[in-house]
Amino acid sequence: MSDATPTPALEVRGLTKLFGGVRAVDDCSFVALSGQVTGLIGPNGAGKSTAIDLISGFKLPDAGTVTFKGAPIQGLPPHRISRMGLIRTFQSPREWGGLSVLENVIMARADLGRETFRRGVWGLALAQRATSARELIRAREILGEFGLHDLRNERAGNLSGGQKRLVEFARIRMAEPQLVILDEPMGGVNPVLGERMAVAIEGFIAAGTSVIVVEHNLPFVERVTDHVVVMAQGSVIAAGSFHSLRSNQAVIDAYLGEMVPK
Amino acid sequence: MSAYFISILTEGAIFGIMALGLNVIWGWSGDFDLAYYGYVAVGAYMTLLLTIGPPTAPAHYILGLQLPYPLAVVIAVITAMAVGLVVGLIALRHLRGIYFSIVTLGAVYVIYVVAGQYVPLVDGYNGLSGLFDPMGDWFGLDYQSYQYFLMGLCLVMFALVFILMWRISGSRFGMALRTLREDERAAAAFGRDIYRLKLKGYVLGAALAGFAGALFAAYLSAFNPSAWSPVGEVIALYAAVLVGGRGNIRGVVLGVLIMGLLVQESTRFLSMLPGVGQFNTQHPQILLALRGALIGLVLVLFLRFRPQGLLPERRFVDRQPVGEAAPAST
Numbered sequence: 001m002s003d004a005t006p007t008p009a010l011e012v013r014g015l016t017k018l019f020g021g022v023r024a025v026d027d028c029s030f031v032a033l034s035g036q037v038t039g040l041i042g043p044n045g046a047g048k049s050t051a052i053d054l055i056s057g058f059k060l061p062d063a064g065t066v067t068f069k070g071a072p073i074q075g076l077p078p079h080r081i082s083r084m085g086l087i088r089t090f091q092s093p094r095e096w097g098g099l100s101v102l103e104n105v106i107m108a109r110a111d112l113g114r115e116t117f118r119r120g121v122w123g124l125a126l127a128q129r130a131t132s133a134r135e136l137i138r139a140r141e142i143l144g145e146f147g148l149h150d151l152r153n154e155r156a157g158n159l160s161g162g163q164k165r166l167v168e169f170a171r172i173r174m175a176e177p178q179l180v181i182l183d184e185p186m187g188g189v190n191p192v193l194g195e196r197m198a199v200a201i202e203g204f205i206a207a208g209t210s211v212i213v214v215e216h217n218l219p220f221v222e223r224v225t226d227h228v229v230v231m232a233q234g235s236v237i238a239a240g241s242f243h244s245l246r247s248n249q250a251v252i253d254a255y256l257g258e259m260v261p262k
Numbered sequence: 263m264s265a266y267f268i269s270i271l272t273e274g275a276i277f278g279i280m281a282l283g284l285n286v287i288w289g290w291s292g293d294f295d296l297a298y299y300g301y302v303a304v305g306a307y308m309t310l311l312l313t314i315g316p317p318t319a320p321a322h323y324i325l326g327l328q329l330p331y332p333l334a335v336v337i338a339v340i341t342a343m344a345v346g347l348v349v350g351l352i353a354l355r356h357l358r359g360i361y362f363s364i365v366t367l368g369a370v371y372v373i374y375v376v377a378g379q380y381v382p383l384v385d386g387y388n389g390l391s392g393l394f395d396p397m398g399d400w401f402g403l404d405y406q407s408y409q410y411f412l413m414g415l416c417l418v419m420f421a422l423v424f425i426l427m428w429r430i431s432g433s434r435f436g437m438a439l440r441t442l443r444e445d446e447r448a449a450a451a452f453g454r455d456i457y458r459l460k461l462k463g464y465v466l467g468a469a470l471a472g473f474a475g476a477l478f479a480a481y482l483s484a485f486n487p488s489a490w491s492p493v494g495e496v497i498a499l500y501a502a503v504l505v506g507g508r509g510n511i512r513g514v515v516l517g518v519l520i521m522g523l524l525v526q527e528s529t530r531f532l533s534m535l536p537g538v539g540q541f542n543t544q545h546p547q548i549l550l551a552l553r554g555a556l557i558g559l560v561l562v563l564f565l566r567f568r569p570q571g572l573l574p575e576r577r578f579v580d581r582q583p584v585g586e587a588a589p590a591s592t
Contacts, residue, residue, distance in 0.1 A: 056451065082453040089451070096444035098509075099437075100577040107441055110453030111434060117462060120433030121426060140582065153579050175452060 009034040009210040015064035026234030039221040042231035056088040085178035093164035097157025108171035275416035283470025289509040291463040292443025297366035300373035305475025306485040308338035310390035331396035335476040342472020350464040378487035389486020507571030
């Protein structure tokens with residue numbers, strides 16, 4: 001393994017999904033490198049969200065391959081993909097509203113050996129109950145990092161939209177996946193919180209979690225990464241550094257000039 | 263102790279087990295299951311089929327094996343779980359919310375119609391009877407002392423089920439079920455096999471329903487289509503879980519107590535309402551109708567003003583003082 005060529009965290013080849021006659025994702029191919037942030041951008045209707053659903057197993061692709069950790073994962077159910085270490089978020093925060101913030105973070109780590117009926121009934125030691133001491137300490141630590149410590153016993157459904165985003169990030173820290181796909185993390189988030197999220201994304205990388213971030217907010221993408229994949233009409237039309245894409249005519253055409261950073 | 267109190271406590275324990283099972287499916291997994299009382303019926307029918315003697319003309323039913331009651335209970339519970347598994351495999355695959363409820367409603371009607379109309383199975387409308395004082399002669403109990411014995415048995419079983427549910431409630435398994443109720447897409451994104459997990463919860467609920475049905479069969483010593491309806495009983499169970507506190511096992515027990523007393527006592531005080539007393543002598547159905555209306559009213563009032571119930575679901579509370587907060591962002 002050489003430093004010059006970082007290994008791909010995720011490799012997508014020819015991914016295709018049809019909804020009736022609409023080719024929502026059409027022969028989409030890209031690579032996300034390990035240990036890096038990859039921005040996935042494109043105008044509305046470019047097929048970004050569908051591509052994420054296909055990669056994470058929430059929708060079945062009609063064609064194409066997705067390779068994660070050297071193994072094909074296309075067509076696997078979402079929980080299998082998640083257990084392999086690929087976790088995705090959703091456009092709107094999907095907190096477990098009736099659980100506390102702390103419970104949300106603790107349950108982000110699917111400890112399947114302990115989640116059985118039998119262990120639930122017979123597990124006498126504290127370590128087999130809902131929370132083990134180690135998990136509790138780790139969850140508190142993470143909540144402290146995200147400034148959610150004082151809210152930890154609050155019902156997660158009562159938090160503001162921005163706080164729910166932070167809970168989502170905290171859950172990912174707890175789960176420690178190899179790759180996380182963030183679906184529009186900046187949706188409905190104010191700029192101050194945005195900076196906090198940018199720092200959190202750097203934290204993911206430092207903790208060994210590669211990141212794909214799907215985002216409309218281009219300044220935010222530019223803040224967190226220089227490696228961008230551009231989608232339009234279901235396909236990848238360009239990939240490279242932000243800088244090189246500014247002068248790419250296909251990218252400018254795709255956005256009709258409206259949002260291209262100057 | 264009067265016969266009245268014995269019957270109240272025995273029934274209360276049985277309905278308590280039913281409500282705790284429903285709480286697994288609706289309170290934790292979050293599925294509004296209408297087939298639930300069908301599993302109670304399966305448990306009750308199966309217990310009778312296994313404990314009573316073979317049919318004598320003109321009765322028709324299968325089995326009639328005269329097995330010991332405890333063995334019959336075990337098989338009845340397994341049967342209820344198997345029926346629950348079949349319904350769950352179909353209904354939980356893709357359906358949620360009202361669509362799930364409609365399919366389970368269909369399932370309970372299938373159980374009801376097959377039991378009531380397909381005579382060779384459980385003698386149709388006549389149903390099954392003849393389970394007199396199971397285990398009574400093991401201990402040489404007469405009729406009077408047997409009532410105490412059965413009450414004690416039901417209360418002990420209820421206590422065991424309560425402890426079991428209390429263990430589950432605080433376990434990772436119980437928490438995982440709740441993540442399904444709160445947001446199952448997020449649960450899948452964080453590694454939960456939602457279909458499998460929901461099925462586990464559903465079959466656990468069906469097991470408790472079947473168990474309650476097996477105890478109910480011993481209490482009634484008979485079971486037939488006029489002893490239950492596909493929807494009526496399950497709505498009363500939902501009312502109990504809702505009033506007490508969905509997801510909170512202590513709340514569920516409180517709800518059974520409150521709704522049980524309401525059902526038992528309402529016929530007494532409703533007849534004291536002006537006009538109802540005289541009317542009742544000509545139309546005895548009026549009290550039952552008023553009782554149904556009263557249960558519905560309680561249900562509506564709780565849904566409107568206290569949907570979380572009297573004892574809301576408990577969350578794990580971390581009492582570490584704020585002063586010892588973890589260090590801020592690095």
